Amino acid sequence: MEFDVTIEIPKGGRNKYEVDHETGKVYLDRYLYTSMGYPADYGYIDNTLGEDGDPLDAMVLLPESVFPGIIVRARIVGMFTMSDEAGGDDKLLCVPAGDVRWDHIQDITDVSEYELGPIAHFFEHYKDLEPGKEVQPGGWVGKDQAEKIAQEAVERLEKHPEETNEPSRG
Structure with missing residues (x-):
């Protein structure tokens, strides 16, 4: 299953950027209080609607970081389940789609424990x-x-497009 992932935060970054899903502009939400950076390029899966009204969160394992606003075609290999003060906040883990160098990673069990x-x-x-x-x-x-x-998030968006905070991509 392949998706477009819009990167908001590059690997190693401590700036928490958010894309305004009405305007498409990237804003600095906050600077992380802890002294660690994001472990992978981080953003959201386009054309999905999570239960929180936002697109699904996703990380993409890449050999080099990209910058905020870049779209990466990626495929899902697993997910880190979690919740925060606002409720469910799962993080999908992806690898670049169509790149043979990532063919050996098909499922979460193929990802090294030293990465996970x-x-x-x-x-x-x-x-x-x-x-x-x-x-x-x-x-x-x-x-x-x-x-x-x-898939549920794709179907949720199709059934309730008015509930999305995602910008239109005309």
Whole structure:
């Protein structure tokens, strides 16, 4: 299952950018309070509607970071389940689509524990020092469950396009 992922935050960044889903502009939301950067390029999957009214969050494993606003064609290999002070906040894990150098990664079990561990650690702790913020980590799930969540989000957008905060892409 392939999707366009709009990158909001490059790997290593501590600036938390958000795309305004009405205007398409990228804003600085906040600077992370903890002294660690995002473990992968991070953004959202276009044309999806999560239960929170926003597109689904996604990370893309890339050999080099890209900058905010870049769209990466990617395929889902798993998902880190979690919730925060606002509710469910799962993070889909993706790799570049159509790149043979990533063909060996088809499911979450193909991703090294040395890659998954730092990602999980980051999302378990990245809000630790922020007043009023909290995280309840779940854990990793495989491609099938992650793709099911993504498909539900595509269907949710099709049924309720008026509820999206995503900009139109005319």
